[in-house]
Amino acid sequence: MAKRETPEVNAGSMADIAFLLLIFFLVTTTMDTDSGLARLLPPPVPEDVPPPPPIKDRNVFTVLLNSNNQLLVKGKPMKVEELKDAAKEFILNENNDEKLPEFKDVEVDYFGLVPVTKGVISLQNDNGTQYQAYLMVQNELQRAYNEVRNELARRKWSKDYDDLDDDQQKAIRQIYPQKISEAEPKNISN
Amino acid sequence: MAKFRKKGSKGLPPISTASLPDIVFMLLFFFMVSTTMKEVSLKVKIKVPQATELAKLEKKSLVTYIYVGVPTTQYRSLYGSEPRIQLNDQFATVSDIQSYIAQERESMKESDRPKMTTSIKADFDCPMGIITSIKQALRKAQALKINYSAAQKSEY
Numbered sequence A: 001m002a003k004r005e006t007p008e009v010n011a012g013s014m015a016d017i018a019f020l021l022l023i024f025f026l027v028t029t030t031m032d033t034d035s036g037l038a039r040l041l042p043p044p045v046p047e048d049v050p051p052p053p054p055i056k057d058r059n060v061f062t063v064l065l066n067s068n069n070q071l072l073v074k075g076k077p078m079k080v081e082e083l084k085d086a087a088k089e090f091i092l093n094e095n096n097d098e099k100l101p102e103f104k105d106v107e108v109d110y111f112g113l114v115p116v117t118k119g120v121i122s123l124q125n126d127n128g129t130q131y132q133a134y135l136m137v138q139n140e141l142q143r144a145y146n147e148v149r150n151e152l153a154r155r156k157w158s159k160d161y162d163d164l165d166d167d168q169q170k171a172i173r174q175i176y177p178q179k180i181s182e183a184e185p186k187n188i189s190n
Numbered sequence B: 001m002a003k004f005r006k007k008g009s010k011g012l013p014p015i016s017t018a019s020l021p022d023i024v025f026m027l028l029f030f031f032m033v034s035t036t037m038k039e040v041s042l043k044v045k046i047k048v049p050q051a052t053e054l055a056k057l058e059k060k061s062l063v064t065y066i067y068v069g070v071p072t073t074q075y076r077s078l079y080g081s082e083p084r085i086q087l088n089d090q091f092a093t094v095s096d097i098q099s100y101i102a103q104e105r106e107s108m109k110e111s112d113r114p115k116m117t118t119s120i121k122a123d124f125d126c127p128m129g130i131i132t133s134i135k136q137a138l139r140k141a142q143a144l145k146i147n148y149s150a151a152q153k154s155e156y
Helices: A014-028 A080-092 A131-157 A166-175 B020-034 B073-079 B094-106 B110-115 B128-140
Strands: A035-040 A060-065 A071-073 A076-078 A103-108 A112-117 A120-125 A180-182 B063-071 B084-087 B090-092 B117-122 B145-149
Touching: A014 B020, A035 A131, A035 B117, A060 A080, A060 A131, A071 A080, A076 A080, A080 A131, A103 A166, A112 A166, A120 A131, A131 A166, A131 B128, B063 B073, B063 B094, B063 B128, B084 B094, B090 B094, B094 B128, B117 B128
Parallel strands: A060 A120, A120 A180, B063 B117, B117 B145
Antiparallel strands: A035 B145, A060 A071, A071 A076, A103 A112, B063 B084, B084 B090
C-alpha cells in the first residue's frame, strides 16, 4: 500500500478555545479565602434551670465595652492595646496573686498533674457598640490565649502550637482552656 | 552601489506560536483550580473588620453565610439605610434565621451536620445590637459554631 500521510489536525483554534475558557475563569474567579475569628456559642439555656452559682470575684475577668467603644476591664478603663497583656496576666497568674484566679489540679496527658486556672473571661457589650471594636476585643482575647498556648508549646516541645499533633494540642487546651463567657445582652447605656 | 543582501536565504523565520495553547492552558488550569464561584450577589455593603488571629474556614460546603450590612444604593429606597440581614439572595429579619439554618442543615450530609459552621459577614460599622440578636437566634437554632468573618490586619 502506498504510504499516505494522515492529515494533521489543525490545532490553530486551540488557542482561541483555551483563551475563551481562560477569560471565563478569570472573570468569575474570586480569590479571597474566607477567614475569621472562630467562636463557639453557648447552648441555649432552658428557662426553668436555676441560675448557676455566682463565681468568685477573683476568678472573673470582666470586660465591658460601651457604645462609645470604650473598655472597662475589672472596673478600670483600659485601652485595647493593653488588653492582651492584662488577659495574659489573668490567665497565667504566675505569682499566685490573691486577686487573680485560683487553680485546680487537673490530670493532663504528657504533663501529669498541672494547676489549671479557674478564671473566666466575661465579656459584655452594649447594643450600640461598633462591630469592629467588639471584634478587636475578641481578637485581643484570642491573641492572649494563643500566645499563652504557644509559649507552653515552645517550652515543652520547642515547637509552635500550630505544629503540634492533635493530642498535644488537646493537652495544651486542657491546661489553658479558653473560657470566654458573653453575658446575655442588655442595654448598659445609651 | 552596495546592494543590501539578506543574510539568510529567507529572512526572519516567523516566531512559532505552537506553544501558545500550552501556555494558555497552563493559566487556564491555574484559574480553574483556584476559582471559587460567587454563590450570591451581595445586596448589602460589607467591609469586613480587621483582625489578626484568624482561622481559615476550611470546607466551603460546611459553611453557611449570614450577611449583615447597610443595603446598597439601589435597594436603599426600599429597605432603608439601617443595617439589614441578607440570607441567600434576599433580605431577611432575625426571625428568619432559625428556619434558614434548619433548611441549610437539611441540605447537608448527615455526617457533616455537626460540623456546620455559620460565618457572620458583617460590616465593620454595624452596631452590635443586630449581631447580638443574630447570635441569640443562632443559639436557638443550635448552630453554635460561628465565625466572625474578618480580614487580615497588615500592621499592628
